[in-house]
Amino acid sequence: MRKNEFLNEIRGALRGYPRNEVENSIEFYSEMIEDRVENGMSEEQAVASLGNIDMIIKNIKLDMPLKSVIRETAKERKEERIRENKQMSAGTIILLILGAPLWIPLLIVAMSLFLVFFILLWVFDIVLFVVGIALAASLAGGVIGGVMSFIAGNPGTGIAWIGAGIAALGLAIFLFIAGVGMAKANLGILGSMARGTKRRMLGA
Amino acid sequence: MDVQLKRGMLDICVLASLLQGDSYGYMIIKDLSPHVEISESTLYPILRRLEEMRAVETYSMEHNGRLRKYYAITPLGQRRIRVFLDEWKSMMDIYAYIEGEMKVR
Numbered sequence: 480m481r482k483n484e485f486l487n488e489i490r491g492a493l494r495g496y497p498r499n500e501v502e503n504s505i506e507f508y509s510e511m512i513e514d515r516v517e518n519g520m521s522e523e524q525a526v527a528s529l530g531n532i533d534m535i536i537k538n539i540k541l542d543m544p545l546k547s548v549i550r551e552t553a554k555e556r557k558e559e560r561i562r563e564n565k566q567m568s569a570g571t572i573i574l575l576i577l578g579a580p581l582w583i584p585l586l587i588v589a590m591s592l593f594l595v596f597f598i599l600l601w602v603f604d605i606v607l608f609v610v611g612i613a614l615a616a617s618l619a620g621g622v623i624g625g626v627m628s629f630i631a632g633n634p635g636t637g638i639a640w641i642g643a644g645i646a647a648l649g650l651a652i653f654l655f656i657a658g659v660g661m662a663k664a665n666l667g668i669l670g671s672m673a674r675g676t677k678r679r680m681l682g683a
Numbered sequence: 684m685d686v687q688l689k690r691g692m693l694d695i696c697v698l699a700s701l702l703q704g705d706s707y708g709y710m711i712i713k714d715l716s717p718h719v720e721i722s723e724s725t726l727y728p729i730l731r732r733l734e735e736m737r738a739v740e741t742y743s744m745e746h747n748g749r750l751r752k753y754y755a756i757t758p759l760g761q762r763r764i765r766v767f768l769d770e771w772k773s774m775m776d777i778y779a780y781i782e783g784e785m786k787v788r
Contacts, residue, residue: 507708507727510751514709517747529723538724542731671687 482512485526492536495551496543504539540681545673552680600668604661611654618644618651690729693721695767697729698738701756702764708752730754738763 480488486505493501508529515525529535540548560566567575575582621644628637700706700714708726715721733739738760743750 503731504727506752507730508723510749511708511723513749514707514751518709535724538728542728 480523480526480532482509482522482526485512485529485532488532489536489539493539495554496540496547500543501539508535537681541674541677543677545677548677548680600665604658604665607654607658607661611651611658614647614651614654617647620644621647691767693719693725693729694733694738695764696721697726697733698756698760698764701739701754701760705753705755707754711754733760 486509489508490501490505493504511529512522512525515528516522520528540551621640621642625637625640625644628634628640696715696719697711700711706714708723708730711730712721712723712726730739734741734754736759737757739754740757741752741754743752745751
């Protein structure tokens with residue numbers, strides 16, 4: 480296969496995906512081929528050495544945003560069905576309608592479970608931050624209380640006030656660190672869920 | 684090898700290949716291929732990801748009448764290599780312990 484054929488095939492397979500992402504990958508593979516040609520390969524050899532084109536396309540898709548993968552895969556499946564004339568039969572449609580009292584509640588349950596999972600994932604993290612902010616804010620209270628105690632002529636109480644404020648700030652810093660760590664872990668979980676979904680949709 | 688583990692490992696390999704100087708796609712593959720198995724279709728997502736997390740920076744330079752994209756490691760990327768080495772240091776200590784226990788048995 481020639482370089483242009485190869486790139487056009489990739490471009491064609493990725494129609495509908497975010498344009499700049501597609502062009503980025505085209506540029507990358509185009510540069511790869513040109514560098515190989517410069518190194519003494521023929522254009523055909525260079526293209527062949529990149530490996531199976533379907534694998535390449537699949538790999539590019541795996542890196543696209545989850546939303547576009549779902550949209551485009553659904554579109555492809557639909558076109559496939561139309562092409563192969565595999566429209567839903569009347570029986571299937573009747574079954575779907577009759578089954579609605581069953582599958583609609585099931586669908587709602589599944590969606591709610593997912594929502595609950597999402598909320599649980601973040602709720603603890605949010606609590607960490609909120610408590611952290613409250614504790615950090617109490618530093619101001621400690622300082623004000625301390626200054627007022629000094630003015631009132633109670634330096635001992637004043638130092639205690641300020642000390643309590645600083646201790647609260649220290650605790651707040653710990654909570655922030657924990658919160659950031661947890662947010663990262665959550666994003667990791669969501670990221671691998673998205674990757675798993677894409678993998679399954681693309682059959683990779 | 685575990686997929687997740689291999690992904691992380693390749694990320695670091697690509698970063699390491701930039702330590703001696705900026706490089707471009709084909710050169711990275713050539714530099715890495717004696718050490719790890721890496722193809723274009725695996726390198727591309729890795730470079731993209733590294734760029735997204737600002738572990739590398741890119742710039743284009745003209746070469747033989749066309750543009751070539753160069754990759755440069757950032758301080759953040761260098762820190763990721765150090766973290767990787769530290770993590771593996773403790774992994775290797777555990778490995779040595781397990782291996783030692785096996786020998787005693």
